[in-house]
Amino acid sequence: MMENQKTYQELAELDKKHFLHPTTSIKQQQENGPxxxxxxxxxxxxxxxxxxxxxxxxxxxxxxxxGHGRDEIAQAAYHQMKTLGYSSCFASFSNEPAIKLAAKLAEIAPGNLSAVFFTSGGSESNDTAYKLARHYWILKGKPERQKIISRSQSYHGVAMGSTSATGLKPFRDFTNSLAPDFYYVDHFSPEALRLKIEEEGPETIAAYIAEPVQGAGGLHIAPEGYFQEIRTICDEYGILFITDEVITAFGRTGAYFGMDHYGVAPDMMCFAKGITSGYAQLGGVMISADMHTDFMELSEGTLLHGYTYSGHPMACAVALKNLEIIERExxxxxxxxxxxxxxxxxxxxxxxxxxxxxxxxxxxxxxxxxxxxxxxxxxxxxxxxxxxxxxxxxxxxxxxxxxxxxxxxxxxxxxxxxxxxxxxxxxxxxxxxxxxxxxxxxxxxx
The missing domain is CATH 3.90.1150.10 (Aspartate Aminotransferase, domain 1)
Incomplete structure (x- = not known):
């Protein structure tokens, strides 16, 4: 125990000196250590x-x-790293775990979500969703559709786009240069969304994004009928509906996906976190079969968006084993x-x-x-x-x-x-x- 205490003190000093912690009071961290x-x-x-x-x-x-300490996950990661630790998915390259995971997600996802773009986590997933939504409207000949509407009390991540979409003002106040074309409406009011659409002009709105249950913003559960009304409004104005399932997916809410509780299917869905239970860094965005068809038919050049670790074989192998455990148990x-x-x-x-x-x-x-x-x-x-x-x-x-x-x-x-x-x-x-x-x-x- 004395040796552990000595090691703890040494590590605590190194932590204070060298480790800049995320979402932490820097002053308190320096004063108190971990x-x-x-x-x-x-x-x-x-x-x-x-x-x-x-x-x-x-x-x-x-x-x-x-839960922590699952040997099956460690074995899945070990086996994949031993055989193919990493390969790029850019251009026409692919790998078996990424293909199988994409197919599995298409099988279990709400509605007709059918194609997956893989990322390294939730913030990247959200940024990707906004870029894909805007690119979609460019392909459709409506480049003026670029505005993204989100909800008060929402949290969508800390990359530049996802920070800008976050309804929690302190996160936006952290930086003095937000991305343009992000707007916010009351988190429980479909009418507030309708009014904002009319105010800005439907022809300028690319998408509306919402968490099925708001997590980091204080755990707010939408009132009955909310998402059904939101789906109706988005359909009425031809606006893409994106769900941020980064927290709520893969069993967290007592259903496979948070939106399963409401019987409403989005056009796009962001995910991360529970896809690997935190054992590896992985996220993604799913798009509907209709959107996927439009991308295939209307795209002429390269999809100029991608992360080094998109479709990472080890992370995808871990995700497949994680989903197997969730279902089996x-x-x-x-x-x-x-x-x-x-x-x-x-x-x-x-x-x-x-x-x-x-x-x-x-x-x-x-x-x-x-x-x-x-x-x-x-x-x-x-x-x-x-x-x-x-x-x-x-x-x-x-x-x-x-x-x-x-x-x-x-x-x-x-x-x-x-x-x-x-x-x-x-x-x-x-x-x-x-x-x-x-x-x-x-x-x-x-």
Whole structure:
């Protein structure tokens, strides 16, 4: 243990000196160093260099769907790397895992989505979707259709296009030079979309993009009938409908894809994260059979878009094995059932804790909001969620706070393999963490 402690201190100093962390307070990172230095993952738990363990209540970044430490995935990666670690998919080159994965996705995807462009992750997938949508309209002889509309509270990534499409203003404020032609409407109002289309002119709109369930923006579940109305509006004005399933796909919501809950098929779909359960970097965009036909018939030159790792053979082999595990172990149904139990646990906490307001969930995506007054929904001047995150981590539970746009919310997305016993443990720790925050608030008031 002493040796581990020495190693931890050495690594922590190197971390502070050399590692610029994503989506992290640089100042706090320099002052405190890493809270955890993880060395192992097994099932729903992560283990750090100090010997501590914690339930991974967010599947790390919404993505470790099949849980940590799966030997089958390691073997699939090893076998593929040993035989063909990498080959380019540019020009007319291809590889077997990429072909088989594209065919598998066409088999399981909503509607008539049938062709796949592979990327390395969600931000690249979103940027690709915007470029393909705009190029599609160029091919159709309507180059003025270039505007992209997204929703408030949305998160689509951190590349230049995906940042510009993100409805969460702090992400856009991070840079002072956004991409042009991105617009935002209220996240729950189909009428707001219609008004924006009329205001800008339908002939200028390329696409509308939406997450089936908004994740990073605070876990917002669309009201009944929302997506059916959105599909109708897009069809009425001839606008492409893109779904961002980067978080919601591959069982996360208790269905294969988030849009399966609504019976609505998009024209394009972005995916990443759960496609490999985080074991390899992979994402992509699917387009409908109709779009694919138009691309084939109208394109004359080269599709001048591609990433070095598009169709990476090892990543695609990992994805195929990951989907096999999800189906073989019936993890989509487990996500649905354990999601019900997780929400019941949140509701029990809601009845016991004075500062817990709205709780919600769909499959293994869940949220808990904090309020100063349940009747008026008044919020605390200083958000409570980050304090609860800290208290939960001390007790062995990792979760995430969302405090953008006056929110004070905890979000959860544990691995799809989670059991009833592990759900109960997670709820117990969460309740204790919230109680500790309540005690601190009471002490401060006195």
């Amino acid at each position: 809270e955890f230095i993880f060395v192992e993952g097994k099932g729903v738990r992560l283990y750090d260099l100090k010997g501590r363990s914690a339930i991974d209540g967010l599947s790390s970044l919404w993505n470790v769907n099949i 019936n993890l989509i149904e487990n996500s649905r059932l354990m999601g019900i139990e997780m929400l019941k646990g949140f509701q029990q906490i809601q009845s016991e804790r004075k500062i817990v307001g709205d709780v919600r969930g769909l499959g293994l995506m869940g949220a808990v909001e904090f309020v100063k007054d349940k009747q008026t929904n008044e919020r605390f001047e200083e958000p409570i969620a980050p304090k609860v995150v800290s208290e939960a981590a001390k007790r062995g539970l990792i979760c995430r706070s969302v405090v953008f746009d006056h929110q004070d919310t905890l979000v959860f997305a544990p691995p799809l393999i989670i059991t009833q016993e592990e759900i109960n443990e997670m709820i117990t720790i969460l309740n204790e963490a919230i109680q500790a925050a309540e005690t601190t608030l009471a002490s401060a008031a006195n």
